[in-house]
Amino acid sequence: MLFPLEINTRLERILLSVQKPGRYVGGELNSVRKDWETTPIHLALVFPDIYDIGVSNLGIQILYELVNGRPDALAERAYAPWIDMEAQMRQHGIPLYGLESRHALSDFDLVGVSLPYETLYTNALNLLDLAGIPVFSVERNDTHPLVIAGGHACFNPEPMHAFLDAFVIGEGEDAIGEIIDILRQFPRPKQAAGSAWREQVLHRLASLPGVYVPRFYEAVYNPDGTLQAITPTIPEAPGVITKRMVAHLPPPPVHFIVPNIEAVHNRVVIEVMRGCTRGCRFCQAGMITRPVRERSVEEIVAAAEEAIRGTGFEELALLSLSSSDYTPILELVTAISGQFAGRHLTVALPSLRIESVSVDLMEKLRDRRAGGFTLAPEAATERMRRIINKFIPDEQILETAGEIYARGWPTLKLYFMIGHPSETLEDVQAIANLCKRVLATGRQALGGKARLNVGVSTFIPKPHTPFQWVAVDTPEQIRLKQDLLRGELRDRNIKLTWTNPEDTLLEAWLARGDRRTAEVIHEAWKNGARFDAWQDQFRPEVWAAAFDSLGLDPAFYTHRPREAEEVFPWDHISSAVRKKYLYADYLRSLRGETRDDCRADCDACGILPTFSAERGEHPGIYWKCPEVKNHSPAIQEPR
Amino acid sequence: MRIRITFSKTGAMRYIGHLDLQVIWERTARRAGLPLAYTQGFHPGPRIQIACALPLGFSGRQELVDLWLKDAPAPGEPAGATLQVTSDSTVMVFQAEAPARRCIDLLQAAAPPGIDILRVERIEDHAPALQARVSAADYLVTLLEPGSVVPLAEKVEHMLGTASLPRERRGKPYDLRPLVLCLEIVKTGSLAPALHMLLSAREGATGRPEEVLVVLGVPLEQVRIERTRLLFAEDAATTSTTSDHHGSRSL
Numbered sequence: 001m002l003f004p005l006e007i008n009t010r011l012e013r014i015l016l017s018v019q020k021p022g023r024y025v026g027g028e029l030n031s032v033r034k035d036w037e038t039t040p041i042h043l044a045l046v047f048p049d050i051y052d053i054g055v056s057n058l059g060i061q062i063l064y065e066l067v068n069g070r071p072d073a074l075a076e077r078a079y080a081p082w083i084d085m086e087a088q089m090r091q092h093g094i095p096l097y098g099l100e101s102r103h104a105l106s107d108f109d110l111v112g113v114s115l116p117y118e119t120l121y122t123n124a125l126n127l128l129d130l131a132g133i134p135v136f137s138v139e140r141n142d143t144h145p146l147v148i149a150g151g152h153a154c155f156n157p158e159p160m161h162a163f164l165d166a167f168v169i170g171e172g173e174d175a176i177g178e179i180i181d182i183l184r185q186f187p188r189p190k191q192a193a194g195s196a197w198r199e200q201v202l203h204r205l206a207s208l209p210g211v212y213v214p215r216f217y218e219a220v221y222n223p224d225g226t227l228q229a230i231t232p233t234i235p236e237a238p239g240v241i242t243k244r245m246v247a248h249l250p251p252p253p254v255h256f257i258v259p260n261i262e263a264v265h266n267r268v269v270i271e272v273m274r275g276c277t278r279g280c281r282f283c284q285a286g287m288i289t290r291p292v293r294e295r296s297v298e299e300i301v302a303a304a305e306e307a308i309r310g311t312g313f314e315e316l317a318l319l320s321l322s323s324s325d326y327t328p329i330l331e332l333v334t335a336i337s338g339q340f341a342g343r344h345l346t347v348a349l350p351s352l353r354i355e356s357v358s359v360d361l362m363e364k365l366r367d368r369r370a371g372g373f374t375l376a377p378e379a380a381t382e383r384m385r386r387i388i389n390k391f392i393p394d395e396q397i398l399e400t401a402g403e404i405y406a407r408g409w410p411t412l413k414l415y416f417m418i419g420h421p422s423e424t425l426e427d428v429q430a431i432a433n434l435c436k437r438v439l440a441t442g443r444q445a446l447g448g449k450a451r452l453n454v455g456v457s458t459f460i461p462k463p464h465t466p467f468q469w470v471a472v473d474t475p476e477q478i479r480l481k482q483d484l485l486r487g488e489l490r491d492r493n494i495k496l497t498w499t500n501p502e503d504t505l506l507e508a509w510l511a512r513g514d515r516r517t518a519e520v521i522h523e524a525w526k527n528g529a530r531f532d533a534w535q536d537q538f539r540p541e542v543w544a545a546a547f548d549s550l551g552l553d554p555a556f557y558t559h560r561p562r563e564a565e566e567v568f569p570w571d572h573i574s575s576a577v578r579k580k581y582l583y584a585d586y587l588r589s590l591r592g593e594t595r596d597d598c599r600a601d602c603d604a605c606g607i608l609p610t611f612s613a614e615r616g617e618h619p620g621i622y623w624k625c626p627e628v629k630n631h632s633p634a635i636q637e638p639r
Numbered sequence: 640m641r642i643r644i645t646f647s648k649t650g651a652m653r654y655i656g657h658l659d660l661q662v663i664w665e666r667t668a669r670r671a672g673l674p675l676a677y678t679q680g681f682h683p684g685p686r687i688q689i690a691c692a693l694p695l696g697f698s699g700r701q702e703l704v705d706l707w708l709k710d711a712p713a714p715g716e717p718a719g720a721t722l723q724v725t726s727d728s729t730v731m732v733f734q735a736e737a738p739a740r741r742c743i744d745l746l747q748a749a750a751p752p753g754i755d756i757l758r759v760e761r762i763e764d765h766a767p768a769l770q771a772r773v774s775a776a777d778y779l780v781t782l783l784e785p786g787s788v789v790p791l792a793e794k795v796e797h798m799l800g801t802a803s804l805p806r807e808r809r810g811k812p813y814d815l816r817p818l819v820l821c822l823e824i825v826k827t828g829s830l831a832p833a834l835h836m837l838l839s840a841r842e843g844a845t846g847r848p849e850e851v852l853v854v855l856g857v858p859l860e861q862v863r864i865e866r867t868r869l870l871f872a873e874d875a876a877t878t879s880t881t882s883d884h885h886g887s888r889s890l
Contacts, residue, residue, distance in 0.1 A: 013860045015654055016696045022659065027651025029666075029751035260655045260663060260751065312666030312749070344677065 023051035026099030048123035105131035118510035159513035161214035170243025210244035247614035267315035284462035292624035324353035380430035432488035514569035578606035652753030657692035670749035690769035818846030
């Protein structure tokens with residue numbers, strides 16, 4: 001194993017031969033370097049894409065501040081080296097290292113891998129390999145760190161079950177501390193021989209709420225290849241792993257790492273609320289992050305001020321899944337615009353509803369530059385909008401768009417999705433028609449200056465959503481629909497972007513995969529797949545060959561409608577929203593029935609009974625679930 | 640008000656390029672609470688001028704940057720800090736409800752690791768641009784794998800005895816020899832041999848240490864290069880070409 005000094009010496013020899021060496025040296029403002037020798041627990045937080053993307057990730061930032069806030073633990077960071085750096089590292093025998101101390105990743109007690117989306121899977125394998133840690137969980141011994149993943153993609157952990165020792169399902173703020181406590185209790189031995197450390201720790205982790213240790217579960221398949229059951233093999237492991245949920249959102253991070261090179265986002269991010277009550281049926285985030293919990297305006301403004309002062313960033317993003325639904329949104333926007341006026345700060349408030357109030361809100365936040373304005377209608381016919389439960393009439397979209405152009409935003413971006421259940425070419429044609437009408441309102445207001453960017457992604461039926469029973473469009477269907485849009489939207493003021501069908505299918509296989517998918521991932525990685533989220537790196541042929549060599553049919557995972565009672569590979573993972581509820585909602589979509597925002601009337605999705613104890617401790621309007629009898633008698637204001 | 644900051648750029652900062660450094664100064668000034676003056680126009684940006692881009696991988700001992708700060712807030716802008724220069728030329732910053740602080744202290748507290756603030760001075764608003772004034776740069780090239788110094792000394796002597804060193808950079812031919820104002824082998828405190836170079840740094844006539852090293856046959860991965868000083872035209876004229884003025888080094 002290499003010591004930091006040796007890693008440093010080797011690094012110095014190669015850094016000037018790679019692009020953007022600033023990615024690999026750390027030393028950023030607000031990065032935390034703690035004393036290695038006197039700090040008992042060492043964590044490496046890994047984002048499996050390049051620094052430029054990972055350094056802006058909010059999840060890593062939250063955990064970084066939490067762990068480094070503990071006197072008995074330190075957290076360092078590692079990101080995926082770009083292709084040129086990987087080649088140099090392998091050639092010069094440099095293992096993946098923590099940016100702060102340059103200790104090899106294999107020196108850490110715990111490697112935490114962020115898996116927010118599926119196309120990072122091969123990178124995750126590659127990073128373990130580059131760190132000299134066996135990629136298969138069962139091949140690690142007691143000198144290797146524990147390797148744990150978290151993030152939205154872990155709501156179907158099965159495709160990655162072979163590579164991770166454990167998964168944290170749901171929110172990590174509380175769980176990370178509990179895991180560190182377990183590591184304090186069972187310190188990692190220096191020698192592998194004769195130690196039972198890994199086994200002991202994994203048994204403890206298996207009984208920790210929200211933690212899934214895949215080696216303690218067994219999958220049994222039906223003759224037709226579908227799952228019969230996934231069952232625990234040890235008494236400590238629960239049959240169903242229910243996600244973690246932080247009943248009261250902790251203070252937001254404020255000591256954001258300020259990268260010395262340009263990152264994709266150079267900004268302070270404050271999560272104004274977590275969860276969403278809209279119930280769009282395609283949206284996994286909206287289903288798995290319930291209940292809605294809001295931060296107070298005071299807390300948000302104070303955190304934003306501290307973070308902007310401490311970082312010097314030029315942008316502040318107020319994030320949530322649906323900003324318009326933040327109860328005191330007007331109050332927040334007024335407070336933020338008052339606080340930061342004249343300070344050359346760009347404020348981003350994405351995920352606004354399509355209504356003219358949103359234009360008022362954005363106008364209040366507009367300081368000096370008129371950037372773009374983004375709306376997400378997702379579908380363009382009434383039928384489709386009812387099916388996906390995102391119902392916004394054309395008139396409302398046109399009125400809002402007209403308002404946006406009229407108030408001087410020259411560029412509007414519209415997001416749509418094709419491939420929704422039962423979508424026809426007429427539904428796709430309606431997208432083109434609506435875009436043309438929107439641009440016409442822009443031309444009315446701004447003439448030739450008006451621009452429209454149209455982003456059309458392809459629907460993937462994600463686990464834990466009402467659409468998890470639905471098939472993905474075939475590549476032929478997708479191409480037909482995209483051709484139609486490309487043909488219709490030929491206007492030099494319209495810029496159309498879309499997702500390649502191959503990208504969609506890969507994401508769908510990985511999102512919907514089972515334990516057998518792990519072998520496909522391993523095979524594809526061995527044959528060179530990595531950076532699958534990158535257009536210029538993704539190699540669909542490697543994936544096709546991997547499925548082929550393992551005798552698996554990719555269509556089995558993607559193009560097969562499911563029976564009501566099919567056991568899904570992720571059924572032992574619970575988002576607290578019941579499968580029964582999801583299925584009933586799916587049936588409603590088939591009947592074209594929408595569902596209202598559930599803040600007023602509880603739809604009984606399963607959140608309240610699952611988290612009744614937490615609700616009892618946090619009554620009143622802090623959670624946006626309506627007060628249901630027996631939970632708490634008193635209505636209280638949030639703190 | 641225009642201020643000139645003398646700073647060092649070391650450690651991880653060595654791998655940060657010129658454009659990124661521009662943003663680092665912008666954010667550092669904001670964290671320090673200094674009222675940056677912005678340019679007018681469609682894309683207003685702060686006025687920041689860094690002298691002579693320091694190539695990636697080099698450390699800098701005494702680099703220079705000029706910042707323009709607002710004397711008074713523009714109409715409609717919140718009242719910010721104001722700056723004053725004391726009789727002993729110290730730039731002081733006055734912020735609402737806070738004791739007066741030295742500008743250098745505020746900047747040092749706000750600077751990222753690898754940037755150290757050495758001096759802050761007021762400069763006439765319309766003084767010539769830094770880039771126009773710098774005429775030469777001193778470099779100290781430490782040899783990481785010393786090997787034999789004798790052949791290197793011969794090569795240095797040979798190079799200095801040559802009247803012209805035609806080379807090509809980005810497809811353009813140029814003569815390296817007149818850009819080398821001084822070249823000598825010196826010993827650093829750690830006894831590792833090093834090369835001192837004084838190279839021309841005028842616009843369109845910039846000598847690069849890497850190019851000199853290529854001529855000397857020293858592989859780039861075996862050296863560490865530090866730019867120790869930027870010289871203005873008037874300094875360069877009065878500076879001897881020996882290395883006496885480098886305090887940190889003993890011959």
